[in-house]
Every structure is written in C-alpha cells, then in structure tokens.
Amino acid sequence: MKTKWKISPYLYLLPALVIVIAFRLIPIVMSFILSFYEWSIQGTGKFIGLANYAAMIKDPVFWQSMGNTFWLVIIQVPASIVFSLLFAVLLNKIKYFKSLFRIVYFMPFVTSLVAVSIVWKLIFAEQTGLMNTFLGYVGISPQGWLSESRGIFLMIFQDLGIKFDLPRFFHGPSQALFGIIIMTVWKGLGYNTIIYLAGLQNISKVYYEAAEIDGAGKSRQFWNITLPLISPTTFYVLIMTTIVSFQTFAQIYLMTDKGGPLNTTKLIVYYIYEKGFDLLEMGYASAIALTLFILILALTIFQRRMEKHVNY
Amino acid sequence: MNNLRSTITYLVLTIFGLTMIVPFIWMLTTALTTQAEFNKQETLFIPKEEYHVWNHDGQKDRILLVMEKDQDSVIHVLDEKLNIAVEYKQVPSSEIELVRKKPSLHWDNFSKAFKKVPFGLYFYNTLYVSFLSLFGVLITSLLSAYAFARMEFKGRDLFFYLFLSMMMVPQPIYMISSYVLLDKLNWLDTYNALIIPWTANIFTIFLFRQHFKALPQELFDAASIDGCSIFGMLWRIVIPLSKPIIATASIFSLISSWNSFMWPLVMINRPELRVLQVGLSYFNQEASTQTTLLMAASTFSIVPILILFFFAQKQIIASYAKTGLKD
Numbered sequence: 137m138k139t140k141w142k143i144s145p146y147l148y149l150l151p152a153l154v155i156v157i158a159f160r161l162i163p164i165v166m167s168f169i170l171s172f173y174e175w176s177i178q179g180t181g182k183f184i185g186l187a188n189y190a191a192m193i194k195d196p197v198f199w200q201s202m203g204n205t206f207w208l209v210i211i212q213v214p215a216s217i218v219f220s221l222l223f224a225v226l227l228n229k230i231k232y233f234k235s236l237f238r239i240v241y242f243m244p245f246v247t248s249l250v251a252v253s254i255v256w257k258l259i260f261a262e263q264t265g266l267m268n269t270f271l272g273y274v275g276i277s278p279q280g281w282l283s284e285s286r287g288i289f290l291m292i293f294q295d296l297g298i299k300f301d302l303p304r305f306f307h308g309p310s311q312a313l314f315g316i317i318i319m320t321v322w323k324g325l326g327y328n329t330i331i332y333l334a335g336l337q338n339i340s341k342v343y344y345e346a347a348e349i350d351g352a353g354k355s356r357q358f359w360n361i362t363l364p365l366i367s368p369t370t371f372y373v374l375i376m377t378t379i380v381s382f383q384t385f386a387q388i389y390l391m392t393d394k395g396g397p398l399n400t401t402k403l404i405v406y407y408i409y410e411k412g413f414d415l416l417e418m419g420y421a422s423a424i425a426l427t428l429f430i431l432i433l434a435l436t437i438f439q440r441r442m443e444k445h446v447n448y
Numbered sequence: 449m450n451n452l453r454s455t456i457t458y459l460v461l462t463i464f465g466l467t468m469i470v471p472f473i474w475m476l477t478t479a480l481t482t483q484a485e486f487n488k489q490e491t492l493f494i495p496k497e498e499y500h501v502w503n504h505d506g507q508k509d510r511i512l513l514v515m516e517k518d519q520d521s522v523i524h525v526l527d528e529k530l531n532i533a534v535e536y537k538q539v540p541s542s543e544i545e546l547v548r549k550k551p552s553l554h555w556d557n558f559s560k561a562f563k564k565v566p567f568g569l570y571f572y573n574t575l576y577v578s579f580l581s582l583f584g585v586l587i588t589s590l591l592s593a594y595a596f597a598r599m600e601f602k603g604r605d606l607f608f609y610l611f612l613s614m615m616m617v618p619q620p621i622y623m624i625s626s627y628v629l630l631d632k633l634n635w636l637d638t639y640n641a642l643i644i645p646w647t648a649n650i651f652t653i654f655l656f657r658q659h660f661k662a663l664p665q666e667l668f669d670a671a672s673i674d675g676c677s678i679f680g681m682l683w684r685i686v687i688p689l690s691k692p693i694i695a696t697a698s699i700f701s702l703i704s705s706w707n708s709f710m711w712p713l714v715m716i717n718r719p720e721l722r723v724l725q726v727g728l729s730y731f732n733q734e735a736s737t738q739t740t741l742l743m744a745a746s747t748f749s750i751v752p753i754l755i756l757f758f759f760a761q762k763q764i765i766a767s768y769a770k771t772g773l774k775d
Contacts, residue, residue: 144678145601152592153607155584155648159626160614166625177631223464226457233458239761240465243472246757246764248707250725251746254732255475258739263489266474322468327768334769383618386709390729405620412624413714421624429621436616 167422167429175419188423198424200399201407207309208317208403209381215321216328216377217370223325224332225362238330245326253390256319257282260391267315284311285397310400316387324380328373335369336362371443375436382432385409404428479744480553484530486740497552501545508545516541554740561744564735569720570727577642577712577723578705584647585701586694592648593656594682598668608657615650619710627714641715642723646705652697659693660686696767699760706753724749 171188175181192198227237244252259266260281268278284291287307293300300307309317343361352360388395388406395402395410402410404424412421473493478486481495501508502523512524512532521541525534562568595601596608626645627636635641663686671681687694709725716722722730728749735742757764 145595145599145604148591148595148599149607152588152611152648152653155588155645156611156614156650159629159645159648160617160622160650161610163622163625163629164614164617166629167622170625170628175628177628219464223461226461229457230454230461235762237461237465238765239758240468242761242765242768243754243757244468245768246703246753247472247750248709248725248728248753250707250709250728250732251475251750252471254728254742254746255471258478258743259471259474264486264739266470322471325468330765330769331771379618383620385620389713390732408620408624409710409714412627418624418628425621425624429617432618433616 167425170419170422171426173419175422176416177418181419184419188420189427191420192423192427197399197402197407201395201402201404203305204309204313204400204402205382205384205404207313208320208384209378211309211314212317212320212381213374213377215317216324217373219321220325220328220373221332221366221370223329224336225358227329227333228336238333241329242326244323249323249386250390252323253319253387256315256322256387257391260315280311281315282312282391282401283397285400286310287400288314310397312392312397313401316384316391316401319387319391320381320384324377328377331373332366332369335366339365367446368443371439371446375439378435378439379432382428475743476747478740479557479747480551480555481557481740482552482554483738483740485552494551495553496548496550498546498548501547502539502543503545504539504543511544513544516544557740557744558748561731561741562748564741565727565731565745566719567724567727567745567748570722570724573721574706574724577639578702580639580643581646581705582698582701584643585649585652586698588648589652589656589697590682590687590694593653593660594686596653596657597660598663598681598686611650611653615654623710623714630715637716637718637721639721642712642721646708649697649701652701655693655697656690659690663689692763696763696770699756699764699767702756703753 170181172183172185173181174184174187223241227234227241230237258264262268262278262280262283265281267281271277271279286294287304287309288311289306289308290300291311308314339362343365344357347357347361383405384403385405388401388403389409392401395406405428408421408424408428411417411424477493477495481492482497485492485495485497500511500513500523502511502525510526510530512526514522514524514536519541520538521544523537523539523544524532525537527533596604630636630641630645633640635644667685668681671685676684707725708723709729712723712726713729716726719730728745731745732742
C-alpha cells in the first residue's frame with residue numbers, strides 16, 4: 137500500500153517541476169522557435185522561416201566546424217575506449233597500489249577544464265613546451281602543435297615524401313586539433329577507466345576458471361570472454377563519450393585563438409558560441425544548435441539500436 | 449612467466465600514470481619558477497635559478513653581466529626588484545660570482561598571482577554559487593524524488609519521462625535561448641542567473657528516486673500507524689537512511705558547480721560577479737606572458753577540489769563508478 141493523497145504529491149513535485157520547466161523545457165522549445173527568427177539581443181526578432189537553415193547549408197565555416205567535430209569524435213571516442221579498457225584490465229589484475237593508481241588516473245577528470253586547458257596550452261608551446269621536449273628525446277623534431285594548420289594525414293604523407301592530392305577534409309584534423317584531441321582523451325580517461333573497472337568486477341570469475349580448464353590463453357580469454365561480457369559497459373561509455381565529445385568547448389576557447397589556425401580547431405559548439413555571443417546572430421546560432429541536437433539524438437538512437445543487436 | 453607479466457603490468461600502468469600526472473607536476477614546478485628562468489626555454493621539473501652577483505666590500509649585489517673579460521667585466525647593478533639600478537659599471541672579473549640555486553622555489557608567485565586579479569572575490573563567488581545551488585538541488589531533489597518513489601498520483605510517469613528526456617539534452621543546445629530567457633527576466637549579470645537554473649538536477653532526482661524506492665515499505669507502515677505525517681516520514685525515515693547517497697549527490701553537485709565554465713562565461717559580464725573559472729580564463733588572456741603567475745593561479749584554482757578529492761577519493765570514485773551501472 138502506497139500513501140495516497142490528492143494534492144500533496146504535486147506540492148512535493150512542484151519546486152523541481154518549476155525549475156525544470158522554466159530552465160530546461162522552455163529554453164529547449166525557445167531554441168526551436170528562435171531558429172526561425174533573425175534575432176539579435178536588442179528588441180524582438182523577425183520571423184524569417186527557414187532562412188537560417190538555408191544560410192547554414194551554404195556556410196563554409198559551418199561545414200568546416202562540422203568536419204572538425206567529426207574528426208574529433210571519430211578519433212577521440214575510440215582512443216578513449218581502447219585506453220580506458222586497457223587501463224581497467226590492468227588495474228583489475230594488480231594487487232598492490234591499486235587505489236594509488238586509481239587516484240592518479242582519476243585526477244584529470246575531477247580538475248577543472250579551464251586550469252588543465254591553460255596547462256596543456258603551455259605543454260604544446262613550440263619552444264618551451266613539454267611535448268616537444270619529450271619528442272626531442274625520441275628524436276622527433278619540434279612540432280608546431282596548436283599553431284599548425286596542416287592536417288596530420290597530409291603531414292605524415294609529406295614526411296614520407298608521397299604526393300597527397302585529396303581535398304582538405306581528407307587531410308585529417310590539423311595538428312592543432314590533434315593536440316586538442318590528445319588533451320581531451322587525457323582529461324576523460326579516468327572516468328571511463330573507473331566505469332570499465334566497475335564493469336569488469338561484475339564479470340563472474342567462473343567464466344575465466346572454465347576457460348582456464350579448457351586451456352584458453354590470456355589473450356583468448358580477453359577476446360572471447362571479457363570483450364563480449366563488457367559490451368554493455370562499452371555501449372554506455374561509447375554513448376556518453378560521444379555526447380560529451382560533441383560538446384567540446386572550453387579547450388577551444390582557452391587553448392586556441394578563436395578556433396584557429398585557419399578555423400581548423402573551430403568545433404561546432406564553439407561556432408555556436410561565436411555566432412550567438414560574439415556576433416550576436418542568435419537565431420542563426422540556434423539553428424546550428426538545433427541541428428547539433430538532432431545529430432546527437434540520431435547518433436544516440438543509432439547506438440542504442442546497435443546495442444540491441446550486439447548484446448548477449 | 450607470471451612475474452614477468454605482473455612486472456609488465458606495473459610498468460605500463462606506471463608509464464601511463466606518469467602521463468596522467470606530469471601535467472600537474474609541471475604546472476606546480478612552473479608556478480614555483482621565476483619568469484626569467486622559464487623564459488630560458490629549458491624544460492624544468494626542479495625549479496632552479498642562476499644569476500651573477502658582484503662581491504665587493506663584503507657585500508653581494510645582484511647584477512646583470514653585460515660582458516666578461518679576463519680583467520674587467522661590464523655589469524648592470526640591480527635593485528631589490530631586479531630592475532637596473534646602475535646603468536654600467538666596470539669591475540674586476542675576480543669580484544664576479546655565479547650563484548646557482550637548485551631547487552629555488554618561488555612561493556611568492558602564488559601571492560603575486562592572487563593579488564594581481566581579485567581571486568579572493570572569485571573564490572567567494574564560486575563558493576556562494578556552489579553552495580546555494582547545492583542547497584536548492586537537495587531540496588528540490590529530496591522532495592520530488594520522494595514523490596516519484598513513494599507516492600501514487602496522476603501523471604507521475606509522464607512527469608518522470610519528461611524529466612528523463614530533459615536530462616539527455618546537452619547544455620550548449622539551450623545556451624542561447626537561456627540567455628534570451630534570462631535577459632527577459634532581467635537576471636543577466638546577477639547571482640540569480642548562476643544559481644536558480646541550477647537548483648534542480650535531474651540526475652540527482654533520478655539517483656534519489658532509485659534509492660528511495662528500495663527502502664522497505666514496513667518502515668513507512670509502522671510510522672503511519674504511529675501517526676507520522678507524510679513529510680515527517682521524509683524527514684525522520686527517508687533522509688536519515690539516505691545519508692550516503694545525499695553525500696554522493698552533494699559531491700557531484702559541488703564538483704560540477706565549481707568546474708562549470710561556459711554558463712557563467714556567457715551569463716555574466718560584470719567583473720565583480722565572475723566565478724573562479726571565468727576569472728582564471730580572463731587572467732589567461734590578460735597575463736599570457738606571465739606564464740609562471742598563470743600556472744600559480746591554475747594551481748590554486750584546482751587545489752580545493754583536489755583536497756576534496758583526496759579526502760574522499762574512495763567515495764567519489766565509487767560514486768562515479770555507480771553512474772555507469774545499469775539498474
């Protein structure tokens with residue numbers, strides 16, 4: 137028997153409901169409406185139908201920031217998954233210093249993005265930066281990092297002396313963006329590692345004991361037991377990391393000069409910020425925001441569908 | 449074989465572990481270095497300092513060596529602030545000495561950075577905003593989660609799904625419309641803009657609801673027989689039994705308010721309302737050549753959260769780990 141009252145439940149719900157409706161639901165709906173207006177902060181806007189979306193499709197910077205975001209997501213998410221699974225498997229094995237390692241790996245995740253972005257900007261500095269110092273130890277010449285606008289694939293081919301004539305998009309992320317990707321993977325690894333570690337501890341030892349008796353080696357155990365049984369966690373990590381990755385903003389704001397060099401680090405959320413708050417084209421920025429929302433939603437639904445196909 | 453395997457495991461973990469903390473160590477050591485040393489473009493993990501002094505009449509003056517010859521050297525004599533006090537001077541080379549200090553820790557960088565920009569005020573603003581938001585989050589979440597978990601009413605599931613679907617929407621999507629909305633409310637550039645929209649946290653509601661649902665019904669039946677009111681049950685049964693989960697949610701809330709950046713950056717223009725992260729980002733723009741002060745400021749901006757983290761690392765890591773587990 138649960139407590140039944142007429143008005144009281146709504147009173148309990150009310151404070152949360154008011155805030156959620158006022159500061160989530162209404163802004164989300166407004167964002168949809170704003171995208172049909174020419175809107176700058178002074179006064180009211182002018183209804184222009186789909187003109188913002190039409191302008192967006194013709195906007196080369198929009199497509200460039202979409203391309204940049206694509207490269208960020210497509211490299212960062214798998215890298216993060218591979219590394220965090222590796223760390224989790226290793227952490228799961230060891231007996232000593234387990235909590236010390238967990239603290240070390242988790243530290244970047246709890247510290248503020250602003251502080252670590254400032255530090256990483258310095259790490260990537262051409263002359264005084266740590267990155268080039270370490271690369272120097274292994275005999276790699278100093279790189280431009282955050283000031284380098286050439287794509288990394290192009291740079292590799294150029295170093296090998298091979299001609300590379302594809303359009304700009306296929307040059308891959310600029311080295312500047314690649315630096316941002318390295319930093320972003322570093323920042324988020326701790327969380328994914330901890331999630332994987334929790335997932336690994338949920339796998340029953342029985343499977344491994346059985347495999348041991350059947351004479352399966354460690355690597356076969358990993359591919360045939362760990363990987364399939366951890367797949368629900370992998371899907372969670374995949375979905376969460378993708379959503380967070382699409383929202384990358386602070387790194388760009390703090391580490392680059394307005395998404396430069398040559399717009400190669402301009403990610404979609406930074407572009408929304410720039411259009412909305414620097415150039416005050418709020419209607420246009422809302423149209424991009426809504427497009428991003430639909431994209432994220434579609435990807436999430438797609439990943440969920442995949443999950444149903446794969447899971448055991 | 450087993451020994452080799454475990455050695456490799458530790459080796460790999462240590463190498464990657466170093467990668468995780470080297471940026472922090474470097475931030476701290478750079479914060480303790482003088483700008484002049486940093487500008488020499490050597491990467492240092494142990495702050496050191498090298499400078500010349502002029503040793504004469506039993507007194508040592510710090511100098512800038514302009515030219516050193518066998519007999520005479522040309523020097524600038526520096527004052528306490530290391531500015532050039534005497535333009536040129538010729539002295540015997542034998543009176544010149546090279547001083548090497550290692551480690552040479554310049555803790556005064558911290559106080560210099562702290563004074564350069566009103567970081568005290570930024571700390572205050574951040575604490576004020578974080579704790580008031582936390583207060584709001586706890587009230588709204590406890591009440592609504594209690595209703596969702598232990599009461600039956602029309603539209604309950606509908607409201608719950610509404611909340612859940614709102615949770616999935618990323619912040620940048622509604623940033624612009626929120627700005628327009630707060631502008632209409634005349635809340636831009638006020639504490640309201642930083643606090644009120646964040647006094648409800650759907651994830652916390654979700655977390656509390658799961659926990660409250662698992663509490664045994666017998667407790668509520670017994671309390672009901674004793675004449676306990678509905679609110680009394682929340683106060684006397686639910687909350688005392690939920691202390692760990694309340695602590696978890698509080699830590700989440702504090703960490704996320706402390707680290708929140710894009711929202712306060714957009715909603716606040718007045719310098720006196722800046723929170724720490726925004727203040728630090730402005731300092732990053734203004735003091736980009738004063739690297740060591742910038743690193744000092746970055747260091748003290750993360751110290752409070754790191755203290756909280758080291759103090760409660762077990763609970764914090766366990767709490768974050770739980771967010772990935774499906775019920």
